[in-house]
């Protein structure tokens with residue numbers, strides 16, 4: 001990384017979006033990652049594409065979904081900037097309605113927008129980014145900061161739900177980025193149980209234990225049943241948070257009944273048609289707290305001041321989702337804030 005102008009830690013969607021934006025603005029970049037993170041699982045993300053939808057409606061849904069614990073300026077930024085994704089990507093017409101969204105807003109490319117987007121970036125960047133596969137430590141960044149104070153560092157290490165035993169995240173996603181940021185003087189917030197998003201419908205049995213079954217099927221005829229076969233709620237099309245609570249209150253497990261979901265809807269979601277009754281439980285899925293940032297992705301200290309040369313983006317940051325992340329907003333946040341962080345770091349390189 002000695003001859004690079006910018007260091008990015010994290011090789012998920014946020015990290016790669018930052019890399020692309022920084023390279024586009026003429027910066028030389030090293031990206032270090034110890035795995036693929038959660039981004040390869042992103043099948044769809046939110047972008048207001050319908051005529052009856054709007055940035056305002058997207059903002060309102062996101063704030064209401066987060067029970068108004070979000071940072072409104074970050075939410076505004078994400079929703080407004082998401083519009084540019086329409087020009088950037090050739091979405092394939094799939095449009096689904098995540099729980100808690102007032103209209104269908106989740107767009108995709110072959111139900112795999114995360115991996116498709118990252119593959120596209122890698123293809124476009126070819127050899128322009130130096131990539132290192134290894135684990136970065138807070139101590140390493142502190143040493144780098146004192147040796148190369150002019151070099152922007154972007155932390156894009158994703159969430160911390162991997163620290164829980166039964167989780168949808170890989171075990172190495174334990175929140176290393178939070179400790180890196182703190183070691184460099186940045187503040188973190190909302191790193192607590194109240195800011196863990198549970199995915200309500202995670203398989204508990206078989207070889208696919210820990211893999212979630214998509215909740216949007218609740219708009220396509222799927223039902224949630226208690227273990228004794230009774231309906232879990234009169235209407236299960238509530239947000240993920242409320243659904244998880246209902247399952248916990250019913251004893252911790254539920255049946256996800258796909259009997260009445262049309263075959264084509266299951267196939268669209270890459271489901272096995274023979275699987276119609278799946279035992280599920282809520283599992284930690286997305287962390288909602290993390291590094292405190294401003295809308296330009298500068299990391300902030302305890303007093304709200306910019307920590308010079310330090311940026312953060314994606315799931316490692318706090319504030320966008322409040323107490324509950326709407327399905328599809330993880331991908332949108334990674335796309336939008338990844339690009340902002342890359343541009344901002346490129347514009348400040350060499351003059352920190």
Ligand SMILES: Cc1cc2nc3c(=O)[nH]c(=O)nc-3n(C[C@H](O)[C@H](O)[C@H](O)COP(=O)(O)OP(=O)(O)OC[C@H]3O[C@@H](n4cnc5c(N)ncnc54)[C@H](O)[C@@H]3O)c2cc1C
Pocket residue numbers: 009010011012013014015032033034035036037038039040041042043044045046134135136137156157158159168169172173176177212285286313314315316327328329330331332334
């Ligand atoms: C099963 C599943 C399905 C999901 N589906 C969707 C969806 O359809 N739509 C949606 O919007 N959101 C979805 N999400 C949420 C979404 O995946 C995340 O919000 C998003 O991927 C975060 O991107 P990121 O780049 O911030 O982090 P990640 O993609 O998690 O990347 C983090 C990177 O940091 C690296 N890293 C971590 N620590 C270190 C270290 N110490 N040293 C070096 N590298 C490090 C990791 O190896 C990885 O490369 C899903 C999540 C899961 C778990």
